[in-house]
Amino acid sequence: MTSIPLTAHGAPRANTVVLEHLTKSFTKHRSWRSVLTGKAREFVPALTDVSCEVRAGEFFGLLGENGAGKTTLFKVLATLVTPDAGAATVGGFDVGRSPQRVREILAPVIADERSLYWRLSGRENMRLFAALHSSRGAEAARRIDELLTLVNLVEAADRPVSAYSSGMKQRLLVARTLIARPSVLLLDEPTRSLDPISARAFRRFLREDVAVAQGCTVLLATHNADEAFELCDRVGILHRGQLVAVGQTSEIAREVGENRFALWVRPADQSAIDALVARGVIRDTTAFVDEPGGWSRVECDLRDGLEGAAEAVAFLAHAGVSVARCEPVQLSLADLLERVLARHAAHA
Amino acid sequence: MHKVWALIRASWLAASSYKLGLVFSFGSLVVSVVPLYFVAGALQSTMANVIQGQGDQYFAFLVVGLISLNVVSSTLYALPGGLQNATSTGTLEALLATPTSVTALLVGLSGYEVLFSIVRGGVMLMAAAAFGAHVQWAQLGTSVPIVALVVLAHVPIAIITAAMVLAFRTRGPLPQLVLMASTFLGGVYYPTTVIPGWIESISAFIPLTYGLTALRTVLLEGRPISSVWREVSILIVFTAASLGLSAMAFRAALRYARRAGNLAQY
Numbered sequence: 001m002t003s004i005p006l007t008a009h010g011a012p013r014a015n016t017v018v019l020e021h022l023t024k025s026f027t028k029h030r031s032w033r034s035v036l037t038g039k040a041r042e043f044v045p046a047l048t049d050v051s052c053e054v055r056a057g058e059f060f061g062l063l064g065e066n067g068a069g070k071t072t073l074f075k076v077l078a079t080l081v082t083p084d085a086g087a088a089t090v091g092g093f094d095v096g097r098s099p100q101r102v103r104e105i106l107a108p109v110i111a112d113e114r115s116l117y118w119r120l121s122g123r124e125n126m127r128l129f130a131a132l133h134s135s136r137g138a139e140a141a142r143r144i145d146e147l148l149t150l151v152n153l154v155e156a157a158d159r160p161v162s163a164y165s166s167g168m169k170q171r172l173l174v175a176r177t178l179i180a181r182p183s184v185l186l187l188d189e190p191t192r193s194l195d196p197i198s199a200r201a202f203r204r205f206l207r208e209d210v211a212v213a214q215g216c217t218v219l220l221a222t223h224n225a226d227e228a229f230e231l232c233d234r235v236g237i238l239h240r241g242q243l244v245a246v247g248q249t250s251e252i253a254r255e256v257g258e259n260r261f262a263l264w265v266r267p268a269d270q271s272a273i274d275a276l277v278a279r280g281v282i283r284d285t286t287a288f289v290d291e292p293g294g295w296s297r298v299e300c301d302l303r304d305g306l307e308g309a310a311e312a313v314a315f316l317a318h319a320g321v322s323v324a325r326c327e328p329v330q331l332s333l334a335d336l337l338e339r340v341l342a343r344h345a346a347h348a
Numbered sequence: 349m350h351k352v353w354a355l356i357r358a359s360w361l362a363a364s365s366y367k368l369g370l371v372f373s374f375g376s377l378v379v380s381v382v383p384l385y386f387v388a389g390a391l392q393s394t395m396a397n398v399i400q401g402q403g404d405q406y407f408a409f410l411v412v413g414l415i416s417l418n419v420v421s422s423t424l425y426a427l428p429g430g431l432q433n434a435t436s437t438g439t440l441e442a443l444l445a446t447p448t449s450v451t452a453l454l455v456g457l458s459g460y461e462v463l464f465s466i467v468r469g470g471v472m473l474m475a476a477a478a479f480g481a482h483v484q485w486a487q488l489g490t491s492v493p494i495v496a497l498v499v500l501a502h503v504p505i506a507i508i509t510a511a512m513v514l515a516f517r518t519r520g521p522l523p524q525l526v527l528m529a530s531t532f533l534g535g536v537y538y539p540t541t542v543i544p545g546w547i548e549s550i551s552a553f554i555p556l557t558y559g560l561t562a563l564r565t566v567l568l569e570g571r572p573i574s575s576v577w578r579e580v581s582i583l584i585v586f587t588a589a590s591l592g593l594s595a596m597a598f599r600a601a602l603r604y605a606r607r608a609g610n611l612a613q614y
Contacts, residue, residue, distance in 0.1 A: 026609050046609075075609065078445050082606040103447040110445070114438030119362040131354030132446040160365070180446070 017054040017077065017106075017184060017217065021086035022047050024072055024241075046072040048241040049086070054219060054234075059211050061232035061249070062221040063337060068238040070221035074186045077219070078108040090184055107182035111190050113169040118162040122153055122172050125161060126179060133180040140179075147175040150209055167198040171205070178214060185210065187220045191227060199224075207231055228333055237340050244344040253331050256339040259301045260331065261309060264324040265316060268296035272319040276300075281312050295324055351448050355456025356463065359430075363460065377468055381475045384410055398542050402561065403568025408481040412564050413536035415469035416498060419462070420530055420556055423499050424523040426461030427454060427506040428513045435513075444611065450602065454510065462499060469495075484570035491567045494576070497583040498559035502526070504587065504594035511594070511601035514611070530556040558582045 028042040047069045054060045062070045075081040076088055079099035087094055093101040117125050123144060130140040148154050151171035156164065161172065170190060177185065190206070191199035207230070211218050222228055228235055229249055237245040237252070245252055268288040276282045281303055288296040302308035313323045331339070364370055388395075388407035395406040403409050434440035434457060443453055477483050505526050512520040530536065533543060534556035540548060551557045562576035562583075573580065605611040 024609075072609065080441065080444060080606065080611050081609045082603070100447055100449075103445060108441075108445050110438070110442050112438045112441075115442040117358055117362060117439065119365040120358060124358065124361055128354050128358045129442075129446065132351050132443070132448045134350070134447070136350060176442075 016056050016091060017060075017219065018089045019050050019052045019073075019086070020088075022050040022073070022076065022083050022088055023085040024076065024081065024083045026072075045241045047076070047083070050238075050241070050243045051086075052236055052243055052246055054217060056217055057211075057215060059207070059218045059220065059231050059233050061228045061235035062219060062238060063223075063228055063235050063333065064238035065337070066223075067240075069241040070238055071188060072241075073238070074108060074188055074219070074221060077102075077106060077184075077186060079103060104180075105182060106184040106186065107177045107180050108186040108188070109174050109177045109190060111170065111173065111188050111192065113166065113173070116161045116169060116172060116176075119160060121158045121160055122148065122164070122168075123157040125172065126176060129176050130179050135179065143179060147178055150178075151175040151205070167194055167202065170194060170202060174206075174210065178210070181214075182216060184217045184219070187218060189222055189224075190220070191222075191224060199227075203227060203230055224333070237337060239341050239344060242344075245340045252340065253336055256331070256336065256343060259303070259305050259308075260299065260329040261302050262297055262299050262325075262327050262329050263312070263316075264291060264295045264297055264326075266293075266295050266322045266324070268298075269319065269321045272316055272321050273298060273300075275319070276312055276315055279315070281308055281315065299329055351452045352456045352459060355443075355453070356459040359457075359460035363464070373468065374471055377472050378475045381411070381472060381479055384414070384476070385479045395538070398539055401569065402539060402564035403482060405482045405568070407479070408476065408483060408568050409564060410537065411473065411476040411481055412567060413560060415472055416495075416556060416560055416563060417527075417531060417534075417536050418472075419465045419469055419495065419499060420502050421527055422461050422465035423458075423502040424506050424509065424527060425519075426458035427503075428509040428519050428523070430454075430457030430461065431510050431513050432519075441611075450598075454507070454598075458506065466495060466499075482568065484567055487566050487570055490573050491563055494559065494562045494566060494573070494580070497580060497587070498556065498563070500587045501555035501559065501583045501590075504590035507591075507594035508597050511598040514598070515601040515604045515608075517610075526554075529554050533557070535560045555583060555586050 023045075024047040025043040025045045028044050030039070030041065033039075050069075050073065062073065064070055072081060076083050077090060077095060079095050079102055082096060087096075089095070090102045091105045093105065095102050117128065120128070126144040126147065127140065130136065130144060135143060145154070148157050151174060153168060153171060153175065156168060161169065164172065174190070187206070191202055194202055206218070206220075210216055211231075218231075220227065220231060232249055234247060235245075235249050235252065236243050247255070265288075270288070273282070273285055277285060282300040283303070284301045286299040288298050291297050302312060304311075309326050313326060316323050385407055388405075388410050392406045395409070396404065399406060399409050403412075431440065431454075434443060443457075448456075473481070473483060477485075505522060509519050509523050512518060512522070529550065533540065533547065533551040534554045535551065536556070540551040540557055543551060558579035562573075562579040565571050565576050565579075566573060602611075
C-alpha cells in the first residue's frame with residue numbers, strides 16, 4: 001500500500017505538486033553538416049528555474065505561447081522526461097527517485113486520440129488500462145461502467161473506438177485516466193479538437209464531474225481563454241521556459257490590466273482623445289466603436305486608474321464630449337499574456 | 349503477469365479485428381507446405397545421409413527448420429516492432445504513464461507476436477503431417493521447453509534492438525544480421541555439418557544451431573530431452589549471459605530517452 005507523506009499539520013498531501021527550481025534543456029537538432037564537422041552540441045532551454053506549488057484540490061492553469069515549456073513540464077511530472085536540475089514532487093514523491101509512486105498518484109490525460117486502441121471498443125480500452133492499474137474482476141467492471149456512465153459513453157461502449165467522434169474520444173481519454181482514481185490529473189489542451197459547444201460541455205464536465213466530484217487536483221495547459229478563465233482557480237504563465245507570473249486569473253488580469261478602461265462618449269471626437277493622450281492622461285487607445293444611441297466606445301489605459309478617470313471625464317466634458325460610462329475592461333487571454341510578457345521583459 | 353496478459357489480449361483483439369488478414373496468415377501457411385513437400389521429396393535421396401540423427405526425412409527436417417526460423421524472426425522483431433508501433437500510434441506514452449513495470453510492458457507488447465508465431469508453427473506442422481511428415485507427436489510436450497529456450501535465447505538480441513529503437517529510433521543491423529546468420533548457418537535448410545571450412549565454426553555461435561539440433565532430435569527422432577542436454581545447456585548459458593547485458597543496455601537507453609525527452613516521440 002502506498003504511504004502518503006504528511007504535511008506539518010498532519011494532513012495528507014497526496015495531491016499537491018511542488019516544483020523547485022526545475023530546469024530542463026534539450027539538445028538542438030543537428031544537421032548532417034554539424035555532425036560531420038564535429039560542431040559542439042547546442043542546447044535549447046525548455047524549463048528554467050521553475051518553482052511553484054499547486055495546492056490540493058486546485059484547478060491550476062498553465063498558460064503560454066507554443067514552445068513555452070508547458071508540455072515539457074507535464075512530461076517531467078508524468079515521469080517521461082528527466083529534469084536536468086531542480087526537483088518536482090507529487091504528493092511528496094520525487095518524480096526522479098520514485099517514478100512508480102508518482103504514477104500511482106498522478107495521471108496525464110493524453111489528449112492525443114491516437115493513444116487509444118482504435119480497433120478495440122471503448123470498454124476494451126478501459127479494461128486494458130484497468131488491468132495496467134492493477135484493477136481486475138468485478139471491481140474493475142463496476143468502475144468501468146461507472147466511468148462510462150459518467151462520460152456518457154455507455155451506449156457506445158461496445159463499439160470500436162474508430163467509430164467514435166472526436167468528442168467521444170476525448171471523453172474516453174478522460175475516463176481511461178480516471179480509472180486509476182488519480183489524485184492529480186494533467187490535462188494538455190483537452191478541448192483542442194472539439195467544436196465550441198462540445199468544448200463548453202466538456203469544460204463543465206471537467207469542473208463538476210472531475211475536479212469537484214472526484215476531488216482531483218488538476219493541472220491544465222491551454223491556449224483557450226474561456227478554459228483558463230472558466231476553470232482555473234489560479235494560473236501560471238510560462239514564457240520561454242520561465243514561470244513569469246502565478247496567481248488567480250482575476251488577480252493577474254487586474255494587476256496587468258487594472259488601468260484598462262472603456263469609455264462611452266458622444267460625439268466621437270478624436271481630437272479630444274488625442275489631446276488626452278498628449279497630456280499623458282490616457283494611452284494605447286483603440287478606434288471608436290459605434291454603440292446604440294449615438295454613443296461610441298473607446299478603450300484606453302488610464303494613467304492613474306480610477307483616479308485618472310475623473311480627470312479624463314472632466315477634460316472631455318470641458319471639450320464638449322459627454323461621457324455616459326467608464327468601466328474596467330476584462331482582458332482577453334491574448335491581451336493578458338501580452339501584458340504579462342511585456343511587464344516581464346521590462347523587468348528583465 | 350495479469351498486466352502482461354492484458355496487453356497480449358489487447359494485441360489479439362486488435363489483430364483479430366482484421367479478419368481477412370488473419371485468415372490469409374493461416375491459409376498462406378498451409379499453402380506454403382505444398383512446394384516444400386515436392387522440393388524436399390526431390391532432394392530426399394541427396395540429403396538422406398547428411399541429416400542422419402535429425403530425422404530420416406528431409407521434408408520434416410525442412411519444416412521444423414522453417415517453423416523455428418519463423419519463431420526466431422518473430423522474437424527478434426516483435427519487441428522493437430511493438431515499441432515502434434506503440435510509438436507511432438501514440439499508445440506508448442499512455443502505457444508508460446501507468447504504474448506498469450518496464451519488463452511487463454516489454455513482454456506484453458511483444459508477447460502476442462511470439463505466441464502467434466508459435467501457434468502458426470503448430471498449424472504448419474499439422475499441415476506438414478497431413479502431407480506425410482514424420483513427426484513424433486508423443487514428443488510434442490517435450491519440444492515445448494526447447495521452443496521456449498530458443499525464444500528466450502533470442503530475447504536479449506530483441507531487447508538490445510528495442511534499446512536502439514528507444515534511444516535512436518532505428519532497429520540497427522543486429523536483428524537482420526542474426527536472422528541472416530541463423531538462416532544460412534543455423535541449420536535451417538541443411539545440417540551445419542555440411543557447411544564448408546571455417547564458416548562452419550561461425551554456426552557454433554548461433555543459438556538456433558543448438559535449438560534446431562535439440563528440436564529435431566526430440567520431435568523427429570523421438571529421443572528424450574536428456575539426449576540433448578548439451579544443446580539445452582548451451583542455450584541456457586547463452587540466454588543467462590546475454591540477458592543481463594541486454595537489460596543493462598535497455599536501462600541505459602531508457603535513461604537516455606528520458607533525458608533527451610524523446611521517450612514516446614515518433
